[in-house]
């Protein structure tokens with residue numbers, strides 16, 4: 001659509017790279033998972049057709065090739081996050097696995113009775129439950145950074161909470177998967193580090209939309225999933241500071257994560273291989289590398305386009321009678337998504353009406369039950385955008401929400 005074209009960026013042309021979007025669907029569920037362009041599908045297909053073998057264990061040529069593509073993907077991922085070295089990258093099955101690895105493999109051993117671990121009120125269950133398990137295992141306490149009335153994190157309350165000196169770890173999302181706001185992760189890291197605590201950032205909802213630079217964010221660990229940035233499912237990344245990865249315990253034992261195995265004892269391979277026990281998902285990380293290439297070739301206008309769609313959707317929804325938009329309306333950038341409730345209409349019914357109109361959105365608790373409880377709601381609807389979406393799809397979303405309200409109220 002002409003109105004979507006800015007600075008030479010044409011979402012319709014981009015859309016043609018996604019075979020699945022030939023179906024009659026407005027895919028506004030990108031925060032759950034994006035779609036994959038042909039280049040990503042081709043790269044994964046080519047791995048299986050041309051190079052398939054287990055990496056790091058076979059001397060034959062296919063094994064050497066598989067090792068090469070696997071390690072090239074690691075180097076590309078390190079560059080993508082602004083890491084200092086490929087060895088800082090651990091491949092996992094996703095954000096959830098990355099966070100569990102840190103919470104159980106390092107944090108649990110660093111906290112003791114009476115210590116504090118902080119999460120924010122807006123965390124995904126994947127960045128909440130692993131920390132619950134860690135604190136419960138050692139008699140520590142989980143503390144929650146509250147929300148301000150305007151929906152942003154209350155960093156003053158956080159700073160006050162840190163002053164007691166019991167805090168050892170902080171785990172916070174870069175971008176909330178419900179509120180859509182970008183958290184001031186740099187400020188959180190600075191406060192935490194001043195209190196001698198470590199910080200894990202859940203980057204799952206940021207990586208597709210914001211430039212990643214772990215040094216600029218100032219965190220100690222950064223977790224994300226390939227499938228939320230145009231790559232494959234079942235592939236994720238944990239970036240960690242080398243000195244901390246050296247101290248972390250593996251969670252999965254066996255396969256190529258060992259250095260030497262005696263009958264009664266074993267020693268571990270170097271970092272990061274000790275965290276990648278078992279045959280890795282080579283096609284997945286090859287797909288991730290292709291997704292990084294694809295994403296980095298996007299013009300800045302593509303990201304501006306996504307933010308503009310999120311703004312149009314948020315403004316349009318807020319203007320509809322009976323519709324309440326969640327999260328900050330001012331003051332915090334909203335790069336990609338908007339969640340909302342419709343008075344008198346259950347979220348799943350809204351999503352059902354939208355689906356009948358060919359519009360895919362997410363409805364439910366969005367894996368953030370503690371947040372929804374704080375907001376006094378049980379479920380919400382979320383529309384989330386990618387560069388292949390259009391202003392026309394936003395209009396269809398708004399019309400569909402109005403129709404749902406008419407049907408049910």
Ligand SMILES: Cc1ncc(COP(=O)(O)O)c(C=O)c1O
Nearest residue numbers: 094095096124126177204205225
């Ligand atoms: C903020 C956030 N963290 C973590 C996750 C979990 O990601 P995965 O299911 O890929 O492990 C999600 C997925 O929705 C998310 O949005």
